[in-house]
Amino acid sequence: MSESQTTIEQNLIDAGCDEEFIERFMNLTETQWTVEMLKMLIAHRRKLLDGIHADEHKIYCLILSTMINYRK
Numbered sequence: 001m002s003e004s005q006t007t008i009e010q011n012l013i014d015a016g017c018d019e020e021f022i023e024r025f026m027n028l029t030e031t032q033w034t035v036e037m038l039k040m041l042i043a044h045r046r047k048l049l050d051g052i053h054a055d056e057h058k059i060y061c062l063i064l065s066t067m068i069n070y071r072k
Contacts, residue, residue, distance in 0.1 A: 005029060017044060 001009075008029060012022045021044065028037045 015044065016048065
């Protein structure tokens with residue numbers, strides 16, 4: 001595995017990609033399927049953002065609940 005492939009793999013791990021995603025992505029790097037690679041990255045980004053938005057909603061609920069209880 002080249003140094004650039006090692007870097008890509010580590011970045012995918014750091015981004016929270018699972019082993020199946022990483023293996024599929026790395027196979028695509030060998031065949032130069034850049035459109036498919038971009039689709040995968042966009043889908044993973046969307047998944048991460050959905051998680052952030054869900055957690056953000058929980059935080060807002062917590063703040064609202066705290067404010068309501070504080071006023072009582």
